[in-house]
Amino acid sequence: xxxxxxxxxxxxxxxxxxxxxxxxxxxxxxxxxxxxxxxxxxxxxxxxxxxxxxxxxxxxxxxxxxxxxxxxxxxxxxxxxxxxx
Numbered sequence: 001x002x003x004x005x006x007x008x009x010x011x012x013x014x015x016x017x018x019x020x021x022x023x024x025x026x027x028x029x030x031x032x033x034x035x036x037x038x039x040x041x042x043x044x045x046x047x048x049x050x051x052x053x054x055x056x057x058x059x060x061x062x063x064x065x066x067x068x069x070x071x072x073x074x075x076x077x078x079x080x081x082x083x084x085x
Contacts, residue, residue, distance in 0.1 A: 003055075003072065003075055003076075003079075004079065006053040006054070006055065007055075007076070007079045007083075009053070010049070010050075010053075011046075012085070013038065013042065013046060014046045014049055014050060015080060015083065015085045016036060016038075016085065017032060017036065017038075017043060017046040017047065017050065018050060018055060018056070018068065018076065018080065018085075019080050019085050020032055020035065020036060021050075021056060021066060021067065021068050022068050022073060022076060022077060022080070025067065026059065026065055026066055026067030026068070027065070027066065028062075028064055028065055028066075029043045029044050029047060029064065029066070032047075047066055050066075051066075054069070055068065055069065055072060055076065056068050056069065057069055
């Protein structure tokens with residue numbers, strides 16, 4: 001229930017970033033910015049929001065590497081598919 005609430009608060013850009021993180025099993029902000037053609041500052045803002053909502057986490061070995069929380073992966077994939085992202 002809480003997951004769907006936070007998911008519905010996300011912008012389309014934040015959902016695109018989330019989808020990329022799911023597809024690539026995590027990534028660095030610089031690579032996300034380049035691939036999605038979104039300014040790095042906006043990517044970092046999206047990642048901060050995703051972190052705040054508890055949807056992603058930083059990799060403990062590389063603090064600037066972001067991954068979707070393992071326990072949320074399948075539920076988020078379903079929500080993204082239903083949302084058409």
